[in-house]
Amino acid sequence: MTEHKVGTREEWEAARNALLEREKELTRRGDELARERRELPWVPIGKDYTFDTEDGTKTLAELFDGRSQLLVYHFMFGPSYQAGCPVCSSSADTVNGAVPHLNARDVTMLYVSRAPLEKLQAYQRRMGWSFPWASSNDSDFNFDFGVSAPEEQISPLLQAGVPPVVERLAAECGTTAVGYLTEQQALSAFALSDGVVYLTYSAYARGVEIMMGFYPLLDRAPKGRNESDAEEFWIRRHDEY
Numbered sequence: 001m002t003e004h005k006v007g008t009r010e011e012w013e014a015a016r017n018a019l020l021e022r023e024k025e026l027t028r029r030g031d032e033l034a035r036e037r038r039e040l041p042w043v044p045i046g047k048d049y050t051f052d053t054e055d056g057t058k059t060l061a062e063l064f065d066g067r068s069q070l071l072v073y074h075f076m077f078g079p080s081y082q083a084g085c086p087v088c089s090s091s092a093d094t095v096n097g098a099v100p101h102l103n104a105r106d107v108t109m110l111y112v113s114r115a116p117l118e119k120l121q122a123y124q125r126r127m128g129w130s131f132p133w134a135s136s137n138d139s140d141f142n143f144d145f146g147v148s149a150p151e152e153q154i155s156p157l158l159q160a161g162v163p164p165v166v167e168r169l170a171a172e173c174g175t176t177a178v179g180y181l182t183e184q185q186a187l188s189a190f191a192l193s194d195g196v197v198y199l200t201y202s203a204y205a206r207g208v209e210i211m212m213g214f215y216p217l218l219d220r221a222p223k224g225r226n227e228s229d230a231e232e233f234w235i236r237r238h239d240e241y
Contacts, residue, residue, distance in 0.1 A: 042191060042198035049141045051134040052117040060141075060190070060197050063134065069107040070190040073211065074147040076183040077113035077120060079137060082174025084113070084123050088185050089237045091211035095131050112136050114148055114183065127237070145202070147186045154181045165233045187211065 007015075049060045064070045075092065076085035084092075095109060102109045110132045113120055117135040124133055142148035155178050162177040170180035187208050189201040209215060218225045227234070 037201050040201060042200050045190070045197040045199060047140070047144065049136070049139045051112065051136055051139065051141070053132070053134045054117070054121070058134070061192055061195070063108065063110055063132075064190075064192045064197075065108045065132075067103070067106045067108045068192050070192070071102070071107060071109045072188045072190065073109070073111050073208075074142065074145065074184070074186040074188065075111045075113045075133075076173075076180075076185050077115040077123070078148070078175065078179060078183045079114055079116065080175040080179040081115055081119070081183075083172065083237075084127075085180075085183070085185070086169065086172055086237050086240075087212075087235055089127060090214070090235050091185075091208070092127070092129060092131075093238055094211070094213040096129055099131050108132070110134060112141065114142050126239070142183075145186070145188060146204075147184050149182050151178050151182055154178050157181070168233065 045060060051058050051060070051063060053063075063072075073088075073092075073095075075088045077083075077088070092111070095111075099109050111120075112134050114137050115135060116137055120133050120135055124130075136142050158177055158181075166177050166180060170177045173180055184204065185208050187203045187210075188199065191198045191200050203210075215225065
């Protein structure tokens with residue numbers, strides 16, 4: 001017998017309608033926040049960055065690929081990694097289908113990691129992805145945007161011990177805990193105007209959760225995300241479930 005509250009269809013409809021008002025309120029607030037994001041001041045990028053791509057070395061401006069807007073997902077795949085982060089990989093599964101629609105709205109979507117391009121391409125083939133992916137291994141791009149850190153900066157943070165989830169994720173990436181934590185995921189937005197590249201927006205931590213398309217669906221399932229600190233971390237690469 002279910003332990004969840006049970007009611008009539010009429011009771012459900014009354015509760016659902018009350019919730020719908022809250023959902024509409026959240027939608028309106030989301031629209032307002034989107035407008036406020038677009039109104040953030042733009043920061044000109046004065047530093048020259050270069051990236052290794054399948055079409056050769058490119059500058060940040062060239063990554064726009066003829067469009068005026070660029071979204072960069074900072075994918076956790078450091079030089080010592082042998083495979084990409086499972087969490088980043090779970091979010092990347094939804095991007096292939098979105099790319100044509102973004103391109104149609106003058107937006108280029110690109111992934112950037114510090115691992116050598118050959119590693120990125122091999123992993124991309126394994127995962128079946130086709131979105132553009134560039135290596136920033138020979139530039140300060142990741143460090144300047146706060147998504148990479150030197151190992152000597154990370155090591156002191158682990159002197160008290162390594163959390164089990166970090167140990168597991170590091171092992172799944174084929175690196176050490178220190179090597180794993182030198183990277184973090186993030187999303188950055190850029191604009192290109194009159195030949196100048198501007199940073200317009202960035203998001204970290206749970207701000208990048210919008211990339212994980214399965215979470216909003218789980219939020220609407222009867223048990224929700226069904227996650228707790230006591231449970232084993234469940235996210236896997238799609239070919240490992």
